[in-house]
Amino acid sequence: SYELTQALSVSVALGQTASITCGGNIIGSKNVHWYQQKPGQAPVVIIYRDRNRPSGIPERFSGSNSGNTATLTISSAQAGDEADYYCQVWDSSTAVFGGGTKLTVL
Amino acid sequence: EVQLLESGGGLVQPGGSLRLSCAASGFTFSSYTMNWVRQPPGKGLEWVSGITGSGDGTYYADSVKGRFTISRDNSKNTLYLQMNSLRADDTAVYSCAKRGTGGDPEFDYWGQGTLVSVSS
Numbered sequence: 001s002y003e004l005t006q007a008l009s010v011s012v013a014l015g016q017t018a019s020i021t022c023g024g025n026i027i028g029s030k031n032v033h034w035y036q037q038k039p040g041q042a043p044v045v046i047i048y049r050d051r052n053r054p055s056g057i058p059e060r061f062s063g064s065n066s067g068n069t070a071t072l073t074i075s076s077a078q079a080g081d082e083a084d085y086y087c088q089v090w091d092s093s094t095a096v097f098g099g100g101t102k103l104t105v106l
Numbered sequence: 107e108v109q110l111l112e113s114g115g116g117l118v119q120p121g122g123s124l125r126l127s128c129a130a131s132g133f134t135f136s137s138y139t140m141n142w143v144r145q146p147p148g149k150g151l152e153w154v155s156g157i158t159g160s161g162d163g164t165y166y167a168d169s170v171k172g173r174f175t176i177s178r179d180n181s182k183n184t185l186y187l188q189m190n191s192l193r194a195d196d197t198a199v200y201s202c203a204k205r206g207t208g209g210d211p212e213f214d215y216w217g218q219g220t221l222v223s224v225s226s
Contacts, residue, residue: 001168030210031209031210031211033212033213035151035213037151041218042201042216042217042218042219043151043213043216044216045212045213045214048206048211048212048214049208049210049211049212054214084150086150086151088151088212088213089210090210093156093165094153094156094165094167095141095143095153095156095213096153097143097150097151097152097153098150099150100150100151
């Protein structure tokens, strides 16, 4: 079965840029989606199909995907960006999630 | 406005059964594949099951195959998950999620979830 690997945690200084990666075998050939989940809340899609932002998601959030790594980049990180971030792909009609990365804004 | 409201969670003994429901509104329910995703306390997201808009296609994670059954009633705009032979590791918040459109789409709307606790 397909697996996605994410770092457990990432820290970023306020106003700086954070990169959260999602590793998978030839993940560049798949569509990667990113979700943000704050405590006690449902996940929210922030990037879909590698690099697209739903309406209402700030331009500070961007995505890329190539080779064996997909990356979520958060520019000018704000305190409100502290959350868990999950990547997700489809593999043979089943959805696969990464283990999630907790972002801490210092 | 899209709304997904789950119900039916609770405390159940190992080996027991529960039926979850997800009431949908704000979109043409029968046109979309719907899914169940669960999250054990303090842990990550795990996809559980999906069902096509017409109900003729169903998909399951290996961890629940043979024990859980997904279904839908498009006349009631409601998604279901019948859970049998429950185990302690099934303990989680269960959320329904709407799949978007196109190839390999995202989950564009999620419910708040309902907690299932399996314990003696």
